[in-house]
Amino acid sequence: MSASKDSGKTYRTECTGTALETVKRHSSDEAITFFGACFCPFVQRAWIALEYLGVPYKYCEFKHCWNSGPDRYFADEVDPYKKPQGLLEVSPKGLVPGLKLHDYNPPRALNESTVILEYLEDVAASTTKRTLLPPVTNPYARALIRLQADHVNRALVPAFYRYLQAQDADAQIKAQGGGSGEGEARTMKAGLGLWVEGGDLGYVDAMAGPWIFRATSVLKHYRGFTMPEGEKFTAWTQRSFDHPSFKATCSTEDLYLDSYERYAHNRPNTSQVANAINSGRGLP
Template sequence: MDANQNNDPTKKTYHKRATGKALETVEKHSQDHELKLFGSCFCPFVQRVWISLEMKGLDYQYIEVDPYKKPQQLLEVNPRGLVPALRHGDWGCYESTVLMEYLEDLQMGEALLPSVPKLRAHSRLWSDHVNRHIVPGFYRYLQAQDEKSQIEHGEELKEQISKLVDAADKSGPFFLGSKMTFVDVQMAPWVVRLRKVLHPYRGWPDPDPTSRWAAWVDAIEQDHAVRATTSTDALYIDSYERYFVRV
């Protein structure tokens, strides 16, 4: 969990083990390796880095940690005890976007940032939009308890998503065109949670099937790396229930 995700461990328990396809991926990457991802199965910030590793086809070790008990091996990488955290040999770092950029800088596996400088800047600009506006908007809407606030924050979230869609390649289905790249990975965990969390808890609507947004959502949800790092619906329903009441 990056720093802007607020969690209350005193409420309903949370999952400590991935399920479904994500569990299969955990088991494939359980052996010791110099590149280690410390994560929690319900955390969208972890999923960003995890998707990047899977897309790049890198060898790594996935270590599920309880973020509220903060194991020593995690604290050695991030003294705040937050996930995601990455250890590469004797070096470690944290914060999901920083870790994604580090993986790019390794120049190993498939590049998620384009080689053209203008497109790289474009990708970074809209990745910043995701982090500054869409992610906080998601949590404001998620945690709003009264109907007025839910309507207000729901409209704000739709507006920020619309801005991102307007900036995307017109044909798609991904942000820059036919391939999933950096911005798509930044956005993917929240696309997953729109359907698995906001839909059942807040009535978030399915996209218009003829829209550019629908094509993007479908492409993200069907991507092999996204599917490989996504647990079953029940995990997300249970994990987020402690934050708010069902409408």
């Protein structure tokens, strides 16, 4: 089932709404240049962490590097689908998010959203002293959080794309059920699920939130998907989506709907992620 005909829209190249305000606030050179793309959930993960942890950064995406300075090199284009040389130096697969670290001479680079999250945690531990994780004095609590993050990567993230890219109803239904295996369902029942009540924004919220957020608009629009209405789940979505560090990274709904039309119609060569889903390979 597909809610609409393919109108040929493609990914947007400039943030809107609160995300655009955040981009403008982060337009000056800093020790970290953050390479992003407005619609990308992997980018949003790292972006939420940057905002929450208070680590200074300069935001760079597509045609906007916002000023010159050491990143003038990138100012023309940072489009991950066009693989400009500058981005490939930061991220060998040409994927965003990426970081360029100017405190090193010559500057160094980092990619992979989960690795970037860990790196930012380490940076914050000795600078801003903020953290998305339980304290190091509670290694078991930290391990449980990492277990959840692992589940998000192995189950939730691929299920989102499988569901969105599947073109017939049977495959869509199958993809919906594909999020959790038996073992994971048991873990959830044991109270180790994502939807922990109360508290501040946490590591798993940054890991999972970008896809859940897109599910509320993109999956609703293209697949007629409605979010579960359980009390715990609703409390979690409100707590996460209303958090200032989450909100600061969100564009307006139209941007996501336009950008995901290519996934919803499973256009050929939409992205490395889409190709991996179509061929049954692991995500890049």
